[in-house]
Amino acid sequence: MQWVETEETVRFNEVDQWGMVWYGHYMAWFEVGRMSLLRRFDLLPKQMVELGYIAPVITLKCDFKHPAACGDLIIIKTTAVKPEIAALTFKFEISLQEQGTLLARGETTQVLLTTDNKMIYRLSGELEKRINNLLDYCQK
């Protein structure tokens, strides 16, 4: 499985009163990872809208394994897996850059709607082509 890696530094405003990254920020990092991956396949939200689609997240899972602190360098790894249904599923692993300690592991699933909010049950045309390129890359 092929992962795309993105680097981030934990910011001062991302840690809580206990000096650990507040759990909600991991979702923002998932988003950073997803955008890095989508950019390579012309599937950024704006480009999806140009094709006539939006992709709202309907499922989010996250397991927290280890805390991170302000100033830590982290690596966000992102990949996409092929679900059986017409949806997009991404997997994420966030770890400390230096030691490689796993901080969190997550997954999101997005359904595909037309821009007038009708759910699509099957991929077709240019959207299918771009998504297949993404999935082929990730499954290498």
Add this chain to the structure above:
Amino acid sequence: MKEIVNNSEALIEFLKKMIIDTLKLEDITVEEIGDDTPLFREGLGLDSLDALELVVAIEKNFNVIIEDENVGKKAFESISTLAQFIQEEYGE
């Protein structure tokens, strides 16, 4: 499968079982699903993600394709409308 599709009663029975199996509806039995019970919301309480899974099951079992929500809305009204839809589209 052709024999089942041509026999409305058998098809309806098959679809009820398919829905229970596909969506893992452990609390519902075939007998509890009425032929005209709405599949979504106030009926069986299915949602749009369930619809996506049923679309895959229907394609696998019958090779019948439901493209999008516009087509799905009518087909998924109830077991009866779904059976009718499959009978109309099967083998074309």
